[in-house]
Amino acid sequence: MPPDHAPAPNNGDNNSAVAAAAAPAAAAVATQAMVPDAAPSNSIVAATNNRDSVNPPTNYNDMIQHHTSKVNGLGMWSAWERNFTNKVKASMASAAAAGEACSDDSIDDDSPPVIVHELAGNGSSNSNSDNNDIDDYDYILDDDNTLCLHNDCVRPVKELKSILDVYNSSKTDSAIGENGVGVKQAAAAMSDLSIVVTTRIDQEPLLEKIENDDSGDNNIRTNGNNATDKKDPSIRKCVVSIGVLSKELQTNEAIVIPNWTIEVEFRVDDEQQKKKGDNKKGADFSGEDCFSVLMNEIATVTAKYPHMGKAMKQFGVAVKKNQRMHGIRRLAKHVEIMISSKYSKSKKGKKNQQQQQQLKPPPHPYQFLMILHRFGKHQIKKSNENKNNNDPSDDVAIKAKNALDDLLRDLAEELPKTYLHIPPAPYFKIKVNSEALRFQYWERQLVELHKIPLVIDRKNDFRSAPDWIHPESEDDTYDIQVTIGFDPTRANPLRGQRQASENTFIGGQACSLLIYSRVSGRLFLKHDDARGVLRLNNSGTHYCQGLTIIVDDYEGNLPLTPTKESLAFGLEDHGTIHERNLYAWLGALASTYWTHFYNKYKTKGALGEAIKSKVGRVKELGREDGSILPTLKDGTFSTVKNVGFRKENVQGSIRSYNSVDTEWLPGPDTLIKFGAPARPKPKKLPKSSTTSAKEKRNLATSLSVMDGYDSEGNDLMTGMPPPEGTPGRERLDGRPVRSSGKPQRFDEIHDIPGPRKKRVKTSDGKGKYSQGKGSDNGSDEGLKKKLHEVQMELNETQTELNASKATSDDLQMLLEEREQSGNVERRKLFQLTNESNQTGEKHKAELQRIRTEHAEKVDELRERIVQLEARNSTGNIDNPHIVAKFK
Secondary structure, three states: OOOOOOOOOOOOOOOOEEEEEOOEEEEEEEEOOOOOOOOOOOOOEEEEEOOOOOOOOHHHHHHHEEEEEEEOOOHHHHHHHHOOOOHHHHHHHHHHHHHHHHOOOOOOOOOOOOEEEEEOOOOOOOOOEEEEEOOOOOOOOOOOOOEEEEEEEOOOOOOHHOOOOOOOOOOOOHHHHHOOOOOOHHHHHOOOEEEEEOOOOOEEOOOOOOEEOOOOOEOOOOOOOOHHOOOOOOOOEEEEEEEEOHHHHHHHHEOOOOOEEEEEEEEHHHHHHHHOOOOOOOOOOOOOOOHHHHHHHHHHHHOOOOOHHHHHHHHHOOOOOOHHHHHHHHHHHHHHHHOOOOOOEOOOOOOOOHHHHEEOOOOOOOEEEEEEEEEOOOOOOOOOOOOOOOOHHHHHHHHHHHHHHHHHHHHHHHHHHHOOOOOOOOHHHEEOOOEEEEOHEEEHHHHEEEEEEEEEEEOOOOOOOOOOOOOOOOOOOOEEEEEEEEEEHOOOOOOOOOOOOOOOHHHHHHOOEEEEEEOOOOOEEEEEOOOOOOOOOOOOOOOOOEEEEEEEEOOOOEEEOOOEEEEEEEOOOEEEEEHHHHHHHHHHHHHHHHHHHHHHHHHHHHHHHHOOOOOOHHHHHOOOOOOOOOOOOOOOOOOOOOOEEEEEEEOEEEEOOOOOOEEOOOOOOOOOOOOOOOOOOOOOOOOOOOOHHHHHHHHHHHHOOOEEOOOOOEEEOOOOOOOOOOOOOOOOOOOOOOOOOOOOOOOOOOOOOOOOOOEEEEEOOOOOEEEEOOOOOOOOHHHHHHHHHHHHHHHHOOOHHHHHHHHHHHHHHHHHHHHHHHHHHHHHHHHHHHHHHHHHHHHHHHHHHHHHHHHHHHHHHHHHHHHHHHHHHHHOOOOOOOOOOOO
């Protein structure tokens, strides 16, 4: 085990870190002090910034000052605790940092190809059980509210001195803790004590690669030495690195983050472990199995270095006595799960007894573990004034466990939304309390998912650049993928079917913008209502209905803040132009997409109903296996091409215009699509009737003026007839062609009076008169006719009245029958109730009798037990005094 706790010299040599400016009011902030590779530093001490000028003038020597800027460890820890707004974001950062820590130095990735990423916690709903499976963390989490993040990695894990580096100016955007934010900050925000463990297996005796020339792959089998020669030990060699992040270790003079590297060698064969024995009581550690070796090594480090001893005592605070040893045992158990191969018994009932014990596959060669002790920082204070059995710390412990349960539920819900490019199972698994999460969330969630490529210009403002649509220079541009769709769970509810408890707030269904970046596709920025940012109409329910816009910055061109929770355009020289161009183009695509489907359904209500009707399909896809579903990275989704855009100078935005070249192409991997929009219901037309003479005249007049001539063929504008020799024109109203004769003017038309008809006035008996010869209103025949019509109406009314009386009688009889049947049913119910009560009384009496008999038998058995004990103690069953004494 190499030395690892030597303090770093502060002599200004090449191995010392250079202080960096932190704020205008501060002189400098110290960075991690580096020591030679032979003695790696495990703590961060004050760094010196010597501001000696080169060859200063003699008369200025008195003005030279030598500064020493110290880093207050407690202050830095307090700053780390405030980096995140809530525990969920801090947990997300821990998970991302765990993946980054497992990346290879030579590959600039934020998320390496991690095989298994597991988050395990012991909250109130995850209490310790009798199931001590090796893959189950519950039985080693104790009752200390522990949260574990465990990664299996394809590439070798980085050294802890790199993972736990406080600040390094050479860190890139994809390095661990960009700008000093990563594992340490997330751990400090969630726990006062965190332990980071990395493992690397250098020698594995149970694996042997066999080259298969036919298949071209490597087969794995058990080493033949273990099967033939039992005396030959099987040794596994591992390198285990342990780092401690503890608030108690920080001082006002320095930040202390110690780490150690341990080389472990132990036997892997089961028979040798049984012979040596796995000492569970921890009296001594003479065995060569994994747990015994780890206990020895960790105990040695704990005894040699006080920082480790203080951390182990804090890690084992769950017990009242021997806390340091309990902490060592807990840590050794965690590491044992990472690097050991346990035997698992086969199922009962098998005929072949030789197969009852089988070796599990060897552990993964590269692993990363982060243990957050007492998650949530709920301080449990012990008090000696408790006279009753109720401990006030119990309420704090229950509150802490409930907080951990809530966090795990939130993580299980938010992780699928937070990462876009998680490979589907079984190639990659993320587990929360041993339950694998289902990713590909947006592929299952969005209706009419469209994937549209977009080019963003960093430097040239679209408002003034001539090549704003297709930039000529590709050096200042980058590509992003924009995914747009409708989320049915956020769409407005169906009309007339809204639940009383359903949220109808417009902001809940408004256009949301989610920006993902880096290779892992991690969510960095979310706008719940992005209509204002994208310069969209935000009045009413425009651009709502669950409209969702997803930006995938796969190549990592967007500038991020240190906590990776927002965008930092201020870091760029042309950041304002970059931000304006990005949001303008996103608003253009959102407007084009929403308007396209709005025009299909004509109204926002109809569009919302069509989206909301797909909720059932979303639930079905949520239960399907992710391995058979397409991914946003590789899938072929619907898209749009050849869209024409124009600049809106008033709003400073970009909008599309209708073009015959625009193509909306459906994609086979878009899982939820709209059907054909329903046709609108035809309007009810009035009953057809004979066209009146007035309507005919109006129609003739309107048709006659359609060709520019009146009914006589004269020009409407000048009133002149057409010139001679002009051929007649066809009329639009179907009338004959224009007359060739001279038209007759209006003043020349004579009114010829016709013969006047004789009018006869007759009385109708009411003082009024009617005209016309054929009128019979005042005659007897007319009165008889009216009387007959009235009698007919009275007969029809009488018939309707009789029918109504018959219907009323039928309903009355039906009501009486229902009342009679109701009485019968009530009598039956009364009888059943009585029978039930009688049966209940019988059961109670029988139960009381059984209890009495049971008590008598118990008393007899107790007397018998006393007699037997007396017989065994004295050997004389007839001695009545001894029997009475034991009674």
